[in-house]
Amino acid sequence: xxxxxxxxxxxxxxxxxxxxxxxxxxxxxxxxxxxxxxxxxxxxxxxxxxxxxxxxxxxxxxxxxxxxxxxxxxxxxxxxxxxxxxxxxxxxxxxxxxxxxxxxxxxxxxxxxxxxxxxxxxxxxxxxxxxxxxxxxxxxxxxxxxxxxxxxxxxxxxxxxxxxxxxxxxxxxxxxxxxxxxxxxxxxxxxxxxxxxxxxxxxxxxxxxxxxxxxxxxxxxxxxxxxxxxxxxxxxxxxxxxxxxxxxxxxxxxxxxxxxxxxxxxxxxxxxxxxxxxxxxxxxxxxxxxxxxxxxxxxxxxxxxxxxxxxxxxxxxxxxxxxxxxxxxxxxxxxxxxxxxxxxxxxxxxxxxxxxxxxxxxxxxxxxxxxxxxxxxxxxxxxxxxxxxxxxxxxxxxxxxxxxxxxxxxxxxxxxxxxxxxxxxxxxxxxxxxxxxxxxxxxxxxxxxxxxxxxxxxxxxxxxxxxxxxxxxxxxxxxxxxxxxxxxxxxxxxxxxxxxxxxxxxxxxxxxxxxxxxxxxxxxxxxxxxxxxxxxxxxxxxxxxxxxxxxxxxxxxxxxxxxxxxxxxxxxxxxxx
Numbered sequence: 001x002x003x004x005x006x007x008x009x010x011x012x013x014x015x016x017x018x019x020x021x022x023x024x025x026x027x028x029x030x031x032x033x034x035x036x037x038x039x040x041x042x043x044x045x046x047x048x049x050x051x052x053x054x055x056x057x058x059x060x061x062x063x064x065x066x067x068x069x070x071x072x073x074x075x076x077x078x079x080x081x082x083x084x085x086x087x088x089x090x091x092x093x094x095x096x097x098x099x100x101x102x103x104x105x106x107x108x109x110x111x112x113x114x115x116x117x118x119x120x121x122x123x124x125x126x127x128x129x130x131x132x133x134x135x136x137x138x139x140x141x142x143x144x145x146x147x148x149x150x151x152x153x154x155x156x157x158x159x160x161x162x163x164x165x166x167x168x169x170x171x172x173x174x175x176x177x178x179x180x181x182x183x184x185x186x187x188x189x190x191x192x193x194x195x196x197x198x199x200x201x202x203x204x205x206x207x208x209x210x211x212x213x214x215x216x217x218x219x220x221x222x223x224x225x226x227x228x229x230x231x232x233x234x235x236x237x238x239x240x241x242x243x244x245x246x247x248x249x250x251x252x253x254x255x256x257x258x259x260x261x262x263x264x265x266x267x268x269x270x271x272x273x274x275x276x277x278x279x280x281x282x283x284x285x286x287x288x289x290x291x292x293x294x295x296x297x298x299x300x301x302x303x304x305x306x307x308x309x310x311x312x313x314x315x316x317x318x319x320x321x322x323x324x325x326x327x328x329x330x331x332x333x334x335x336x337x338x339x340x341x342x343x344x345x346x347x348x349x350x351x352x353x354x355x356x357x358x359x360x361x362x363x364x365x366x367x368x369x370x371x372x373x374x375x376x377x378x379x380x381x382x383x384x385x386x387x388x389x390x391x392x393x394x395x396x397x398x399x400x401x402x403x404x405x406x407x408x409x410x411x412x413x414x415x416x417x418x419x420x421x422x423x424x425x426x427x428x429x430x431x432x433x434x435x436x437x438x439x440x441x442x443x444x445x446x447x448x449x450x451x452x453x454x455x456x457x458x459x460x461x462x463x464x465x466x467x468x469x470x471x472x473x474x475x476x477x478x479x480x481x482x483x484x485x486x487x488x489x490x491x492x493x494x495x496x497x498x499x500x501x502x503x504x505x506x507x508x509x510x511x512x513x514x515x516x517x518x519x520x521x522x523x524x525x526x527x528x529x530x531x532x533x534x535x536x537x538x539x540x541x542x543x544x545x546x547x548x549x550x551x552x553x554x555x556x557x558x559x560x561x562x563x564x565x566x567x568x569x570x571x572x573x574x575x576x577x
Contacts, residue, residue: 097298097446101231105218108229108240112219115242119225125163126227128244131276133161138248139282152282155193156256161246163226168253169263176263180220184213186368187418189267191387192257196284198341199274200258200386201366202292203267205339205438208370212339212440216296217266228265230273233298236448236481236551241273248281257281270296289341289366290436291550297339299440300477300553304329307349307433327379327425330372330435339438340369342383347433360393360421361431369435370420373411379425380411389419396422439477453514453569466565470558479553480518480544480567514569517546518554523562537564546570 031040034048041049119126131137139153164178186204191197206212214220218229218240226245231238247268250256260267274295275281294301308321333340345351345363356363362385371382378396385391395402398416413422451464524538541563544552548571 097444098442100446101215104238104240105231108218108231111242112227112229115227116223116225119227126225126244127246128242128276131243131272133244133246133248135159137275137280139280141280152194152285156248156250158251159248159256160251160253162249162253163245164222164247164263164265166253167247167249167255178222178263178265180217180222180265180269181210181214182262182264184210184264184266186370186384188260188262188264189386190259190261192255192259194257194271194281194284195286196258196271197386198287198289198366199271199284199292199295200267201289201341201368201384202296202339202438203270204368204384204386205289205293205341205370206296208368212297213266216270222265228269228273230270232273232277232295234277234295235483236479237450238298238448239277241277243269243272243276245269247272287366288343288346288434288436289368290438292366293339293341293436293438294551297438297440298446299339299438300479300555301436301438301551302553302555304435304437305347305433306429306435307347321429323425323429326435327374329437330369330381331374333437333439334372337440339440340372341436341438342367342369342381342428342432343434343436344432349433356431359431360391360397362387362390367432375410376407378407380422381425381428382411382420382422384415385419385421387419389417391416391419391421392423392427394427395424451567453567453572463566463568466567468558468563468565470560470563473557473559475555475557477553477555478518478520478542478544478565479551480516481551482514482516482569512571513548513550515546515548515571516552517544517568518552519543519566519568520554520556521564521566523564537566 031042033040034050037048037050039048039050115126127133138156138159169176184207186207188207189200189204191200203213206216216231218231219227223245228243228245230241230243232241233239245265248256255268258267258271271281271284275284278284288303290301290303293299304326306321306326330340344361344365344367345356351363353363366386368384368386369381370384373380373382380396383392391397394400396413398413398421400413403413411422415421449466453464519540520542521537522539522541541558542554542556544554546552546568
C-alpha cells in the first residue's frame with residue numbers, strides 16, 4: 001500500500017519529528033498491521049486479508065505447557081488498546097497471576113523498607129496521616145444538619161487508639177506475645193460491634209487455606225515500627241494498602257471491632273486496610289460474602305440464587321429453581337477447590353426473625369461454606385457462623401438423632417462451640433437465599449483493563465468494545481466492575497436528601513450505581529464490508545445478568561475464532577440532547 005508524501009517542512013530541525021509522527025498517525029488511522037503476517041490491512045477490515053488473523057484487542061492462546069496444567073483451562077491474554085477508541089495500537093501481555101503478585105509484592109516491600117528506615121532514623125513509630133487515629137476513620141462524615149442517628153457510634157462508645165502491646169487481650173492470651181500469624185484458623189476470628197460478617201465469613205473461608213491469607217498480608221512478621229501492608233482487590237483493581245498498627249479500642253483497652261484469638265494481628269490489620277480502602281470502618285457495615293471473597297482474592301465470583309426470582313410487579317415468580325442443578329454446581333465447585341459463602345435470610349425473602357432464632361440461624365447474616373457432601377443419599381452442607389456461636393439446632397445439628405455411627409465417624413459433627421455445623425440442603429433452600437462462589441485458580445493468567453462507559457451510547461460508535469482472537473479452545477471468565485459501589489445506608493439516605501427528583505438524571509445523581517452487563521458475541525463472517533455493527537455483533541455466545549451490583553460476570557468455553565466483548569450499562573444514559 002502506498003501513502004501520500006508529507007508536505008515540505010519549513011524548519012526540519014524542529015518539526016521533522018513531529019511531521020513523521022503525524023504521518024505515522026495517518027497510517028495507523030487508515031491501516032493496521034497484521035500481527036501474524038505483517039500485511040497492512042485497511043482500517044475497515046477486522047481480519048487480515050491475507051492470512052485471516054483477527055484484528056484484536058485481546059488474543060487468547062495457551063500458556064507454556066511446561067506449567068504442568070491442562071492447557072484448556074489456562075490462557076495467555078495479549079492486549080492492545082482498542083483502535084476504535086484512539087485509532088492507535090498499544091501492545092502488552094499478561095502473566096500468571098502468581099507472577100504478577102510476586103512482582104507487586106516486591107515493589108511494595110521497597111516502599112515498606114524505606115518507611116521503616118525513616119522511622120528508625122527518626123526514633124519514632126509510624127502513624128498513617130492518610131487514615132488518622134480519629135473519628136473520621138471510624139464513621140462517615142455526614143453534614144452537620146443531618147438527623148440520621150449513627151447506630152455504630154452508639155455501639156462503639158468512646159474509643160482510644162492503641163498499639164498491640166497496649167491492648168488488653170483475654171486471659172488465655174495475656175501471656176502470649178503478639179504475632180501476625182500463628183497458623184491462621186477460621187476459629188480465630190471474632191466479630192466485634194461492626195456489622196461486617198460478610199467480610200469475616202469470607203476471611204474465614206480463606207483461613208481454611210492459610211496460604212491464601214498469607215497472600216493478602218504482605219507484611220507477615222511483627223513490625224516494631226508499626227508499618228504493615230495488605231494486598232486487596234477493590235473495584236477489580238489490585239491495591240497495596242499501607243496501614244499503621246494503631247487499632248480502635250474501648251476505654252478498657254479491648255478491641256472494639258474484629259480480632260483474632262491467640263494474639264494475632266492478621267484479622268484487625270486486614271480489617272483496618274479494608275476500612276481505609278472504603279473510607280472508614282462504618283463503610284464496612286452490611287454486605288454479601290461474594291464481595292468479601294472478590295476483594296480478598298481478586299478471583300472471578302458468582303452468586304447462585306436459592307429462591308425463585310420476583311416478577312416486575314414485586315410478586316413472587318412461579319418459576320421454580322432447579323434444585324438438582326444447584327446441587328451439582330455446589331458439588332463441582334467444592335471439587336474444584338473454589339471458595340464459597342452463603343447468605344441467610346436476605347435478598348427478597350420474607351423473614352420471620354423468631355422462626356430463624358428458634359432454629360439457631362441469624363437472618364441477614366453471612367456464613368462460610370466449609371464442605372459439601374452427597375453421602376449415603378443425604379445432601380449435606382457444612383457451614384460456619386463467623387460469630388463463633390449461635391448455630392443451627394435442627395436436623396443434622398451436632399446432637400441430632402439422624403446421625404449414624406458411620407456418618408459421625410466420616411463427617412465429625414462436633415463443631416458447635418466454634419460456630420460450625422452441618423445442615424441438610426433442603427433446609428438451606430428454606431432459610432438461605434444464595435450461595436456465593438469464588439473461582440480461585442492458581443494456574444490461570446489475568447489481565448485487567450480500565451475504561452469509561454460513555455453517557456451517550458445510543459449507537460455502535462459510542463459503545464466501547466474489546467475484540468478477542470481465540471487461537472485454540474479456551475476457557476474464559478469475564479468480569480465487569482464499577483467504582484465506588486460500596487456505600488452505607490447512612491450515606492445513601494443523606495445523598496437522597498440532596499438529590500433532585502429528575503428523570504433526566506442530573507449531575508447530582510450521576511454517581512449512582514450502574515446496572516452492569518457484559519456480553520460476548522462471535523463475529524459474523526458473512527457481514528457486508530460497510531456494516532461494522534453486523535460484523536461485531538454476530539451470534540450471542542454468553543452474557544451476564546443485567547444487575548445493579550459492584551460487579552457482574554460470565555463464563556464461556558470458546559472455540560477458535562474472533563469475538564467481541566461489549567461492556568454495557570443503561571441507567572446512566574443522558575436523555576437530554
